[in-house]
Amino acid sequence: MYEGVVQDLIDELGRLPGVGPKSAQRIAFHLLAADPVDVRRLVHVLTEVKDKVRFCKTCGNVAEQEECRICRDPRRDRSVICVVEESKDVVAIEKTREFRGRYHVLGGAISPIEGIGPDDLRVRELMTRLADDEVTELILATDPNLEGEATATYLARLVKPMGLRVTRLASGLPVGGDLEYADEVTLGRAFEGRRLIDV
């Protein structure tokens, strides 16, 4: 146990995800030894992020204005919406530079065992967006795990009567890996989703 404010700092850092008591202590002493200018900059960014950042009123992504950068961009294809679980997934897809449509962030996946049902996610907001005639395709890009698959199944069934084209991201082998190390579930999915080579 340290005195007063040092212990408070360690306790606060220890509440962060993935930071245990030892790591909290290490970060705290790093901050104590750091240049005051650097620490002030960190404090400023932390305050600013809480003051400025909010969730986009359209897609639920993190934004600094009412709408996020992607929803405001007139060059984005308004006929396609890609549904993801978290804002982190938007960044991952944006890095591919393959997708030019817009997003919808659900805020998680359906997980009854954790008490998370469709009403706890931004499903109603998605349905409101889809009612807009502009949208013709919905891409379900929830995580390729059980909760993600179940969420995609639920959304596909909900959207079906609207007559939209509903697609799911392909699952399969990671690029650069060896086939022999693939697990049977992934390899099975890769076979299911095999595509025709057009030469």
Add this chain to the structure above:
Amino acid sequence: MSLYRDEGVVLRTQKLGEADRIITLLTRSHGRVRAVGKGVRRTRSKFGARLEPFTHVDLQIYEGRSLDVVQQAETLASYGDRIADDYGRYTSGTVMLETAERLTAEEREPATQQFLLLVGGLRTLAEAAHAPGLVLDAFLLRSLAVAGYAASFDDCAVCARPGPHPFFNVPAGGAVCGTCRPSGSVSPARSTLDLLAALLTGDWVVADASDPRTRREGNGLVAAYLQWHLERGLRSLPMVERT
């Protein structure tokens, strides 16, 4: 270094740190076990897909001080895809997993009967031969019976007088006769008690032939019975989609 090998069903996963998960399993010989799956959230993980809920796996586990660590996992049967394909099956299956977890209160206390029942229940659910709600209710009644809370649907649960009896009382343990009937007893339709008896014994001909009204009343009684014995309600039960 202490290693052990067992087969188990993945009940639940929780994120841990950057790319790990805590996997809760119901194993054949070691009962309920919590073990860390290292790096399983990475897309390149060798066994991430094998440690998803509803998967029946053969495992090699390293016994740790607080949490064990999964060293190897091979799929014996993967029910997840078939179950997640249908929202009704998914919500019913989740209740089965949560019930199995709750009815095995102590970690590492062997619960082979519960394990076998869960594997059978998930297989039946994935085969989609019966309505998911019926498979769920059959599993719940049998799972409670294995845990020592078998309900009686024919003889009186209090005085054992041969039935059928018109009343049902959850705290008393099932059907009760007119003489023993405690206050708060309900009087369900005879067909409902017949359905529940069929689900408990595995008479699927009777169960499949039941009408929606009987099923609705039946699952209400099963839910009340389960709630009474588990004391704390299941999170997943209110989300079950019944058709």
